[in-house]
Amino acid sequence: MKYQKKAYYGMEDxxxxxxxxxxxxxxxxxxxIYRGRVDCIYIDPPYNNDEEYIHYNDSDGFDIxxxxxxxxxxxxxxxLSDKGSLWISIDDGELHYLKxxxxxxxxxxxxxxxxxxxHRTTRENRMAFSNNHEYILVYAKKPxxxxxxxxxxxxxxxxxxxxxxxxxxxxxxxxxxxxxxQAGHAVSSQFYTIVAPNGNLHKPPAGRCWAYNEQRxxxxxxxxxxxxxxxxxxxxxxxxxxxxxxxxLTPETIWFAEDVGTTDQAKKHLKSLFKNQDxxxxxxxxxLLKRIIEISTNEGELVLDAYxxxxxxxxxxxxxxxxxxxxxxxxxxxxxxxxxxxKTIDDLLSEDGVRDNLGYELWLEESNDxx
Ligand SMILES: C[S@@+](CC[C@H](N)C(=O)[O-])C[C@H]1O[C@@H](n2cnc3c(N)ncnc32)[C@H](O)[C@@H]1O
Numbered sequence: 001m002k003y004q005k006k007a008y009y010g011m012e013d014x015x016x017x018x019x020x021x022x023x024x025x026x027x028x029x030x031x032x033i034y035r036g037r038v039d040c041i042y043i044d045p046p047y048n049n050d051e052e053y054i055h056y057n058d059s060d061g062f063d064i065x066x067x068x069x070x071x072x073x074x075x076x077x078x079x080l081s082d083k084g085s086l087w088i089s090i091d092d093g094e095l096h097y098l099k100x101x102x103x104x105x106x107x108x109x110x111x112x113x114x115x116x117x118x119h120r121t122t123r124e125n126r127m128a129f130s131n132n133h134e135y136i137l138v139y140a141k142k143p144x145x146x147x148x149x150x151x152x153x154x155x156x157x158x159x160x161x162x163x164x165x166x167x168x169x170x171x172x173x174x175x176x177x178x179x180x181x182q183a184g185h186a187v188s189s190q191f192y193t194i195v196a197p198n199g200n201l202h203k204p205p206a207g208r209c210w211a212y213n214e215q216r217x218x219x220x221x222x223x224x225x226x227x228x229x230x231x232x233x234x235x236x237x238x239x240x241x242x243x244x245x246x247x248x249l250t251p252e253t254i255w256f257a258e259d260v261g262t263t264d265q266a267k268k269h270l271k272s273l274f275k276n277q278d279x280x281x282x283x284x285x286x287x288l289l290k291r292i293i294e295i296s297t298n299e300g301e302l303v304l305d306a307y308x309x310x311x312x313x314x315x316x317x318x319x320x321x322x323x324x325x326x327x328x329x330x331x332x333x334x335x336x337x338x339x340x341x342x343k344t345i346d347d348l349l350s351e352d353g354v355r356d357n358l359g360y361e362l363w364l365e366e367s368n369d370x371x
Contacts, residue, residue, distance in 0.1 A: 001021065001022070001025045001029075001365055001366075002029065002365070002366040003019055003021060003025075003026060003029055003363045003364065003365060003366065004363060004364065004365075004366050005017075005361045005362070005363050006362055006363065006364045006368070006369060007361070007362040008359060008360065008361045008362065009338075009341065009342050009345060009359050009360055009362070010345045010349075010358045010359020010360065011357070011358055011359040012359070014323075014357045014358065014359045014360060014361065015302065015323035015357060016314070016317075016318070016323055016324050016325070016357065016359065016360035016361065017324075017325045017326070017360060017361045017362075017363055018308070018311075018314065018325075018326045018327075018328070018333065018337060018338075018341070018360050018361070018362050018363065019325070019326070019327045019328075019363045019364075020328060020329065020333040020334075020362070020363070020364050020365075020368075021327065021329055021363075021364070021365055022329050023072055023306040023307065023327045023329070024068075024071055024072055024075065026306075026327045026363075027072065027075040027076070027079075027306065027327070028075070030325075031075060031078060031079065034079045034302075034304075034325070035078055035079060036078075036079070036080070036081055036082070037079065037081055037302055038079040038080055038081060038084055038302045038303070038304045038325075039080075039081050039083060039084045039085075039296060039297045039301040039302055039303065040084065040085060040087070040292065040293055040296035040297045040301070040302075040303045040304070040322075041076050041079065041080065041084070041085075041086045041087070041303075041304045041305070041306070042087045042089075042289065042292055042293075042303065042304075042305050042313050043072075043076070043086075043087070043088050043089070043305060043306050043307050044088075044089040044282075044284055044305070044307050044309060045068075045069060045088070045089075045090075045307045046058035046060070046065065046307075047090060047091050047093060047094060048060065048061075048062060048065040048066075048093060048094050049091070049093055051281075053281040053282060054278065054280070054281055055280060055281070055309075055330050055331070055332045055336075056330050062094075062097075065094075066094075066097065066098075066101060069098065069101065069102075070101055070105065072306060073101075073102060073105045073106070074105055076304075076306065077105065077106055077139075077141070079304065080140075080141040081141065082141055082142050082145050083140075083141070083142070083145045083146055083148075083149040083150075084140065084141045084146070084296075085112065085138055085139065085140045085141070085146050085150070085296045086106075086138070086139045086140070087136050087137070087138050087292050087296070088102070088136065088137040088138075088139075089117075089134060089135070089136050089284065090134065090135050090136075090137065091131075091134045091135065092131065092134075092135070095114075095135050095137075098137065099111075099114070099137060102137060102139065106139045109143070110139050110140055110141070110142075110143060111137075111138075111139055111143075112138040112139060112140050112143055112146065113138050113253050114135050114136070114137055114138070114253065115135065115136040115137075115138060115253050115254075115255055116133050116134075116135060116253060116254050116255065117133060117134050117135070117136060117255045117260065117288065118132055118133050118254075118255065118256050118257040118262070119132065119133060119134045119257070119262055119263050120132050120257070120262050120263060120264065121257045121262055122264075136255075136292070146296075150251075150295050150296060151248070151294055151295050151296075151297075151298070152246065152247075152248025152249055152250060152251070153248060153249040153250075153251055153291070153294075153295070154248065154249075155247055155248060155249055156249075159247075159249065160242075162175045163175050163241075163242040163245075166230055167224075167227075169224065169239070169241075171241050171243065172241060172242055172243050173241070173242045174239040174240055174241045174242065175239075175240055175242075176227045176237035176238065176239060176240070177237060177238050177240050178211075178237060178238070179210060179211050179212070179217075179226060179236050179237055179238040180204050180205055180208040180209065180210055180211065181208060181209060181210075181211045182207065182208055183204070183207055183208050183209045186209040189213040189214065190204075190209035190210050190211075190212075190213060191204060191209050191210075192210065192213075192214045192217075194210070194217060194221075194236055196228045196232065196233075196236065197221070197228065197232060198228070198232040198233070200228075200232075200233060202235060202236055205235075211238070220238070224239075225238060225239050226238060226239070227239050251291075251295055255288070255291065259287070259291070260285060260287045260288040260290075260291050261285025261286070261287040261288055262285065263282070263283070263284075263285070265285050266283040266284055266285040266286070266288075266312070267280070267281075267283060269283075269285070269286065270283050270310055270336075270340075273339075273340060273343060274336070274339070279310065279336055280309060280310040280332065280336055282309065283309060283310045283312055284309075284312050284313075285312075286312055286315065286316050286319075289312050289313050289316040289317075290316050290319075290320065293313075293316055293317060293320055293322060294320065297322050299320070299321040299322065300321065300322065300323065300357075301322055301323065302322070302323045302324070302325070303317040303322050303323070303324045303325075304324070304325045304326075304327075305324070305325075305326050305327070306327045307327070307328070308326035308327060308328035308333075308337060309328065309332075310332065310336045310337065310340065311326065311328075311336060311337035311340045311341055313326060314326040314337070314341055314360070315340055315341060315344045318341065318344050318345065318348065318358070318360075319344060319348065321355070321356075321357070323357060324360070338362070341360060345358055345359055345360075
């Protein structure tokens, strides 16, 4: 099947594309152009839960479901850039089968982590256990590159509160951190007694040694980088300045609803966009995609979703100034994705005025046209 650009919305020349069609067919057509160029791939495939939703069926059965995923995953992996990562939403029903299959395709060394997402906050009393979480499997093309280049989460007030300036240091706020380290790999020059400015003597704590040798420690004390407490009687600690700290939080593997939203919130948000109709059964919250995209990409970089559903990934990528490719085979490309994206673009235009890459191309099978 051949796909062609049939329309665009917003600016004519953007890097953003929405394909209406089967994801394997589309990826087969675009793989040569995008090989090694995609920085974040998020997919939210059917979970094989035997449900018939308004806009798609999830009733292939285990063998076909797994076969389809095993066919698409290698194509997706090929598109990842060196720092690129692949995020797969799944629930408890198939997590373990999918993990084993994906490990075989990507190689276990490329598995990064499983994220647990609290997708509902209410208790489901009809079941033996109330299932309140889903999973996101994360793989990387080169996990070391991903680790080096992935972004940290924005800091909260709690983080900033740790930095104070009790001695009015002109270099700004700082927090004190230990200046002793475990003695395991220490050399003899790290064992000595520190003489504090008030004459107090400090030996390293049991099983530990000082992080610096004596000469360096004296320099650090002279340069006001070692803190002995407000009264000068405390255990020596190093001053770590806010200005020299990497400001951000390492993402954790448990993502709570209060930070990234729930399925219900995602549905309510979609309803609010579409005047209260029941628009789509299984959307993901924009805040969940925001976190994934912000960790894995910077502005201008490329995000791909091959099971676009209601268009969440594309809408969030557009808001975050990332380029995007979305693939969806259902008819809801016309009645959900397009109106949602158009509204996103219109809102951004009215908020920010013109900015680069605002808009998308619509690609359809050669023989099709839009309604
Ligand atoms: C769980 S939904 C994705 C929801 C999406 N994450 C969101 O936030 O709205 C899965 C989507 O994958 C689409 N899909 C399933 N198989 C596909 C295929 N072979 N090619 C393209 N889309 C497919 C379905 O039509 C459905 O819209």
